[in-house]
Amino acid sequence: MTAGAVPARSPWSLAPKSFRAKFVLVVGGALLFDLLMSGGLTLWNVQRLSYNAIHEVGQGLEKASTEYLEHYVTTTAERTDTLFTRYFSEVNTVAASMQAVIDNPALQASLGTTLEASPGTTTLLQYHPPTGQGGNWWQNGPGEASAVTVWGYLLDSQKQPLSSAAQAVRDSAVFDLFGPAIMQSGPPKLQMYYMGPQAAPILRSTPYNDQGAVFDRVYPGHNKTNWWDFFFPDLYPTFQSWIKAPASRPVDSPIVMLSPYRDGVTGKTIVSFFQPLLTPDRKDVDGVVGVDLTLDQMAQIIETVKIADTGFAFLAQSNGNVLAVTPAGQRTLGITTDSSGFSRLLSGSNQPGIAKLNLPADGTPLMRHVALEQNGRAVPYVVVMKRLSPTNLYSGKGPVTADALSLGLMVPEGEIYASLTAAQAEISDSARGIIALQIGAVLLSLLLTLGAVYAISGRITAGLSALADAARRLQNKDYSVRVTVPTRDEVGAVGVAFNRMAEEIRFHTENLETLVDKRTQDLHKANEEIRALNSRLTNENLRLGAELDVARQIQMMVLPKPSDYSAIPNLEIAGYMAPADEVGGDYFDVLHSGTSIKFGIGDVTGHGLESGVLMLMVQSVALALQEKGDDDPKSFLEVLNRAIYRNVERTRTDKHLSLAFLDYHPGKVTIAGQHEEVLIVRADGRAERVDTMDLGFPIGLQSDISPFVSTIDLEFLSGDTIILYTDGITEAESENGVLFGLEQLEESAVRHRNGNAETVKNSIIADVMAHIGTQTIHDDITLVVLRHR
Numbered sequence: 001m002t003a004g005a006v007p008a009r010s011p012w013s014l015a016p017k018s019f020r021a022k023f024v025l026v027v028g029g030a031l032l033f034d035l036l037m038s039g040g041l042t043l044w045n046v047q048r049l050s051y052n053a054i055h056e057v058g059q060g061l062e063k064a065s066t067e068y069l070e071h072y073v074t075t076t077a078e079r080t081d082t083l084f085t086r087y088f089s090e091v092n093t094v095a096a097s098m099q100a101v102i103d104n105p106a107l108q109a110s111l112g113t114t115l116e117a118s119p120g121t122t123t124l125l126q127y128h129p130p131t132g133q134g135g136n137w138w139q140n141g142p143g144e145a146s147a148v149t150v151w152g153y154l155l156d157s158q159k160q161p162l163s164s165a166a167q168a169v170r171d172s173a174v175f176d177l178f179g180p181a182i183m184q185s186g187p188p189k190l191q192m193y194y195m196g197p198q199a200a201p202i203l204r205s206t207p208y209n210d211q212g213a214v215f216d217r218v219y220p221g222h223n224k225t226n227w228w229d230f231f232f233p234d235l236y237p238t239f240q241s242w243i244k245a246p247a248s249r250p251v252d253s254p255i256v257m258l259s260p261y262r263d264g265v266t267g268k269t270i271v272s273f274f275q276p277l278l279t280p281d282r283k284d285v286d287g288v289v290g291v292d293l294t295l296d297q298m299a300q301i302i303e304t305v306k307i308a309d310t311g312f313a314f315l316a317q318s319n320g321n322v323l324a325v326t327p328a329g330q331r332t333l334g335i336t337t338d339s340s341g342f343s344r345l346l347s348g349s350n351q352p353g354i355a356k357l358n359l360p361a362d363g364t365p366l367m368r369h370v371a372l373e374q375n376g377r378a379v380p381y382v383v384v385m386k387r388l389s390p391t392n393l394y395s396g397k398g399p400v401t402a403d404a405l406s407l408g409l410m411v412p413e414g415e416i417y418a419s420l421t422a423a424q425a426e427i428s429d430s431a432r433g434i435i436a437l438q439i440g441a442v443l444l445s446l447l448l449t450l451g452a453v454y455a456i457s458g459r460i461t462a463g464l465s466a467l468a469d470a471a472r473r474l475q476n477k478d479y480s481v482r483v484t485v486p487t488r489d490e491v492g493a494v495g496v497a498f499n500r501m502a503e504e505i506r507f508h509t510e511n512l513e514t515l516v517d518k519r520t521q522d523l524h525k526a527n528e529e530i531r532a533l534n535s536r537l538t539n540e541n542l543r544l545g546a547e548l549d550v551a552r553q554i555q556m557m558v559l560p561k562p563s564d565y566s567a568i569p570n571l572e573i574a575g576y577m578a579p580a581d582e583v584g585g586d587y588f589d590v591l592h593s594g595t596s597i598k599f600g601i602g603d604v605t606g607h608g609l610e611s612g613v614l615m616l617m618v619q620s621v622a623l624a625l626q627e628k629g630d631d632d633p634k635s636f637l638e639v640l641n642r643a644i645y646r647n648v649e650r651t652r653t654d655k656h657l658s659l660a661f662l663d664y665h666p667g668k669v670t671i672a673g674q675h676e677e678v679l680i681v682r683a684d685g686r687a688e689r690v691d692t693m694d695l696g697f698p699i700g701l702q703s704d705i706s707p708f709v710s711t712i713d714l715e716f717l718s719g720d721t722i723i724l725y726t727d728g729i730t731e732a733e734s735e736n737g738v739l740f741g742l743e744q745l746e747e748s749a750v751r752h753r754n755g756n757a758e759t760v761k762n763s764i765i766a767d768v769m770a771h772i773g774t775q776t777i778h779d780d781i782t783l784v785v786l787r788h789r
Helices: 019-102 105-117 163-184 211-218 227-231 235-244 295-303 327-333 418-475 490-510 512-557 562-566 609-628 633-651 741-751 757-772
Strands: 125-128 137-140 147-150 191-195 203-206 256-258 269-278 285-294 312-316 322-325 366-374 377-387 391-394 401-403 406-412 571-578 586-593 596-604 657-665 668-674 678-681 687-690 711-715 721-725 781-788
Touching: 019 105, 019 163, 019 191, 019 269, 019 285, 019 295, 019 366, 019 377, 019 406, 019 418, 105 163, 137 211, 147 163, 147 211, 163 191, 163 203, 235 269, 235 285, 269 295, 285 295, 295 312, 295 322, 312 327, 322 327, 327 406, 418 490, 562 571, 562 586, 571 586, 571 757, 586 609, 586 781, 596 609, 596 721, 596 781, 609 633, 609 657, 633 657, 633 668, 657 721, 678 741, 687 741, 721 741, 721 757, 741 757, 757 781
Parallel strands: 256 391
Antiparallel strands: 125 137, 137 147, 147 203, 191 203, 191 285, 256 269, 269 285, 312 322, 312 406, 366 377, 377 406, 391 401, 571 781, 586 596, 596 657, 657 668, 668 711, 678 687, 678 721, 721 781
């Protein structure tokens, strides 16, 4: 050890305020924080991955379940539509067969006579006299293919059937040839029947039943009132109106469905389908063919639907009246049948979710989630509904309307999403196991890390302790102190640097006065150089300011003067230009040579000296062309563009400009070139805007713009005013950043149109400045007003 060297402290010293204690605390704390953060982040990622997995699996299974339910309800609805189509087809078959006979009266009479004489199809009617239970009607006996009844109001004074009724019985006998056969085939039906026309509404139905006696018992008074008026008011006139106007049918089908009602024969609640028959001349109704289905038979349609364990289906009208549902399904829906036995409305459900359920409005499957109160707890259900094909509906009175049944499938969410719940539970269990393993790994890493920090801290802090002791001696002005650090790492490098620093401090301390004198001389020399540079900068700024002022004066000098305006007969001209910088980039000019009068307006991109120079180039070229006598507006603009393009190339600037010229002739102006819209205020106050976008091309962008240049002629008469402007007017911003805009410019020009050109110009500029307020002007502002005297 050299003289004055400071040895390192013991590496195992751990005093409370020592650097080693702090090192262990800070590094250990940082490592602890890092482990906790990384471990926590890992746990969070595991938890999030678990959540995402559950979410993705849930979405997939839920989508699959939804698609399954929608497919199931769609296919079941198609099967139901097919079944109804079969019923309609059977009614249509009977109706078509009878209609074919009706359309051939001779064949109808011949068949009726033949069938009446045939023992196998004879319809022998017997009179049933009035009794206390009813009577006063004719009906055939049991064992025949169909029951035929002639009601009391179709009998004459001798209690014999009227001729029209007897003819209806004879003519409808053909029903027995195919009605019973169709009744026995196809889907289950309660009965099929024929009802006579308004004048002779006899009833013929198959299979045979004692319908006369049953009707007397179930429908008192029916035998004294016409069948159609008693049972189906307004329906027969509706059929007749369809003959005159087939397009008035709500649904393009001759078949009408009747709302549920109690059948007089069986006492069951039924639904009927009617199809009218027409007279041969197609001018009136000649009876109706019908088929009856009980609600129990309709329930067979949906009893085949099996979804999960307890899922079920139901069939409802558009008003929510459930026509078909299983008993268990009815209990789940919470609906009951009213006293008439015809109505089971969803809106009357004791379950609020069902009572508020809306049926689908179109053919798209509709899915809803509802909660039902069951055994004191809310059970979530999925309801999927599909609208069937529409049909004509007669509700008992009033007009026939369009109605569409809806097929609904209902299943508990716990059943349809059982696989989803199981998958989510399995993912959650796996995530919990991973989290527990990760926590154990973090704790083990923490113990190992803290042990390593404690072991390493002794070696690191030994050299630092020696450096601290040496620094205290140096503070006490012991410049001979040196430190010995027994390591070759960064701490050892600090020790070497400390020794060099101590040596330099001793050197500077001993030679301080010499160093101060040298530094003073250096500062004096630097100050002299700064003063000289400031003087040069001041002179340069003065020179540039003078040059810009000269450029601005030149620019203002070449602007048209009032004398240029007054030299043009029949026109009042006023112009205004205010550059945003010392030199502006806007251009406007009045070129008057002989009988040629041209007004120019343009805007160079940007503003400042470069833009101002380009503006002066345009002014010079335009003046030269005018003096040359180039009267063609297109040629004038094309030549000017070529000259400016060459100058732009030569000066290597990226500037160009929009530019338009107006050639004035008595009674009109011709516009060429692309610039802002030209605003014309007519003498009567009408404002017109002329878009110049298709009349030219930016000047200075390419050498040949002839393909883009065109002209337009506009009428310019006494009292009319033309407003030319640059975008510094329309894009002037208020303090709130709102632009002045073309609409506001138009409104200002119309409002001030009655003044002379100077007044109009001053008024518009005043409106613009009032809009800007204290806001900084960011662009050159140019306005030209041309008013025809």
